[in-house]
Amino acid sequence: MTNTPGSATLIGSVQRAMRLLESVAGHEHGAPAKQLARENGLALPTAYHLLRTLVHEGYLRRDKGRFFLGEAAERLSSSGAQEKRRGTVADTLAHWRDALGVPVYYAMYRDGEIEVMCVSDTPANPAVEEWADFRATGHAHAIGQCLLAQVDEATRRDHLRRHPVWPLTPYTVCNDHALLRRLDRMQRMEVVIERQEYALGTVCAAIPITLGNTAATLAISLPAHQADRLMAAAQQLQGEIGQHLGSLAISISI
Template sequence: MATATNAPAPTLIVSVQRAMRLLETVSSHPDGAPAKQLAREAGLPLPTAYHLLRTLTHEDYLRREKGVFILGDAVERLAIGGALRNRRTTLVDSLAHWRDAIGVPVYFAAYREGEIEIVAVADTPYAPAVAEWADFRETGHAHALGQCLLSQLDEQGRSDHLDRHPVQPVTPCSVRDRRALLERLASKERMQTVVERQEYALGTVCAAIPITAGSGAAAMGISLPLHQEERLFEAVEQLRNAIGGLLGSIAFSISI
């Protein structure tokens, strides 16, 4: 029988290792440090350090100011990207928790840069989310999340949105025109729960809860098959009670 051999050692790219070591060294000096000091602390020959510092500066990972090197914008973008992913993961995990606790699909939407955006959805094969058969951004007048977001806008913002996305019936149950939609929104208190029945998808009822997080408009919603409509309001109340624990993630999601 052949004797098992050790797995081959991974191939290491020395220049990448050295560049990362330099970046770590620069990060330990918030006010920057000169090339000679960085080379010494990173344990690199000075010519090698100079070459890597020039490359990292060219790629915007470092900046040279008054003879010292400091971290550049590319490093900050990497850090922000990691933070965004972590916070988005927290939001998705929270939605999944309440999906399982309440037994319904849970949605989070925000109004950003003039558009309705479904940021995250948590559902299961046994409680599927509503399929996006018509663009959610263009049909905000027909679904609970969209109506909830539009209700939080001021008159000018709402008018601008409806100019770009005119009200058109999506199903036989949908609001018929702009005037009817505006009358409906005006009849509701600004932070009231919005409920729609079969306006976006036949056989489905939905509810959305407005979220106040800074100056942004956001909403969380749920959906149920029409034959389970009696569960809707209890599920909404369970979600409303849960929202307080999500506000940190929600506020961050509105801002990104």
């Protein structure tokens, strides 16, 4: 497609503006317009015009004659870093998924809710279908039970007040008191096993993770007819968590 003279001029202006942004990013303590114009081979009036436009749009800010990155540019940078962090967590889960041959889940208890941050599965080993909201059914699945076991009693009771116990299957814990007794009996860092309490035909295991003051967990699931594999796979995963804990910890800031 052939560019019209107007579109070519616009593209050139965008290119020059991007180069100015890159130049400003390379100056930790800012840079004056004359220096930026010289570094980019621009006439000073052209550089001034582009710099004023970038300041107006929030991509740059001017302070005492020097230009710095503005809030809009910093938001772009933050967004890119966020995507990179998500990718690191996803890669870590994919490694375990392939090594163990099971779906792997990573979840946290944050702001009073159960949040499944990432799931890694394959067509041959699919994740459990979320047929009932994971956040509202923490009493019934290994992820929720593992997270609730890590928080204090007041937090547990508040959670159950907002998300009451109800039977999803014939195997689901029957009431709040039974669930609280089960959680109280759990040992610190104990693997939590759940058999068909959330979904018939599925068994799950969740491993508690300590990330500062944040309750987190890694979990796996298997079809019920492969239940004999569950504990061995969970223990293998538990043994490897320490090597990759850093990549999971960064997800707290996501």
